[in-house]
Amino acid sequence: MQVDTHTHVVADDEETYPLDPLPEAGDWYLTAPHTVEQLLRCMDDAKVDAAVLVQAVGAYQRDNRYVVDAARRHRDRCVAVVCIDVDAADAADELRSLIQGGARGLRWWALGEESFTEPRAVWDVCAAANVPVVITMFAPRLEELLAVVPTLPPVPIAIDHCAFADYTHGIPEVMRDLSRLPAEQGVTVSWKVSTITLDAMEAAGDMRDGLAELVDRVGDERVLWGSDFSQTHDRPYDELAEQARRAASRLGDDARAAFLGVNALRLWPDLK
Numbered sequence: 001m002q003v004d005t006h007t008h009v010v011a012d013d014e015e016t017y018p019l020d021p022l023p024e025a026g027d028w029y030l031t032a033p034h035t036v037e038q039l040l041r042c043m044d045d046a047k048v049d050a051a052v053l054v055q056a057v058g059a060y061q062r063d064n065r066y067v068v069d070a071a072r073r074h075r076d077r078c079v080a081v082v083c084i085d086v087d088a089a090d091a092a093d094e095l096r097s098l099i100q101g102g103a104r105g106l107r108w109w110a111l112g113e114e115s116f117t118e119p120r121a122v123w124d125v126c127a128a129a130n131v132p133v134v135i136t137m138f139a140p141r142l143e144e145l146l147a148v149v150p151t152l153p154p155v156p157i158a159i160d161h162c163a164f165a166d167y168t169h170g171i172p173e174v175m176r177d178l179s180r181l182p183a184e185q186g187v188t189v190s191w192k193v194s195t196i197t198l199d200a201m202e203a204a205g206d207m208r209d210g211l212a213e214l215v216d217r218v219g220d221e222r223v224l225w226g227s228d229f230s231q232t233h234d235r236p237y238d239e240l241a242e243q244a245r246r247a248a249s250r251l252g253d254d255a256r257a258a259f260l261g262v263n264a265l266r267l268w269p270d271l272k
Contacts, residue, residue, distance in 0.1 A: 002048045003264035003271060006194050006226025008056040009036045009070050017066040025058025032233035036070035042237035050271040055083040055107050072102045079268045081105035081134050092121035099129045104268055110137040117148050127153035132267045134158045139165040142174040154186030156267055162197045167204040171217045179218035194226045195240050198247050208250045220255035224263050
């Protein structure tokens with residue numbers, strides 16, 4: 001089974017789902033938008049079974065209506081990860097309502113100096129609902145995250161795009177350290193190996209070796225594939241899916257299956 005843990009969809013009905021672009025996000029949502037139905041057709045052609053629909057912040061910022069509605073319409077193959085303003089006074093209530101409406105994860109946007117730990121009430125909502133927090137961040141803040149993870153409620157964490165790390169000198173040690181925090185602390189950290197990640201590994205050497213080293217460092221239960229389609233659209237979707245299979249070709253059978261789908265089902269069991 002192959003599961004794509006990082007996709008972005010854009011509605012073709014702007015009256016119902018008006019765009020609210022993030023200025024620095026480019027114009028991918030205009031040049032290569034894909035509805036959830038178009039994404040599913042691409043997945044069928046590429047033999048990808050299920051997808052995590054991650055809130056397209058670049059297109060909608062924190063208006064999650066389309067991603068939730070899209071996942072609800074195709075709940076046999078999709079789940080939604082939403083993004084909210086965690087600093088809003090009603091953040092915990094909003095997240096609770098979104099989860100009750102079908103959301104199965106929170107995208108924690110931390111590309112600046114945002115707190116990883118506050119508001120605690122938002123983490124508590126995720127813990128109560130047993131849904132993961134997907135953190136979008138840059139690698140220089142991984143040491144900071146390492147320090148605060150032991151203070152968090154028992155919530156699974158997945159790091160988008162492996163925090164856009166640099167692999168010129170191999171896999172950063174902090175990635176291993178985050179993945180091997182004692183299990184009794186209750187928080188697990190996994191890594192979304194997206195197309196962006198695989199391209200960065202390939203630029204530093206051979207992505208097959210890079211992925212194998214990552215698995216060796218963090219454990220085969222902590223890596224997840226995600227295409228970043230349709231924000232990443234310089235290649236057809238089937239090539240992105242094939243890149244993931246090719247990158248995993250030097251892994252053992254169990255590790256390959258874990259990377260391509262099994263680990264995703266641990267975080268999002270609804271996809272089973």
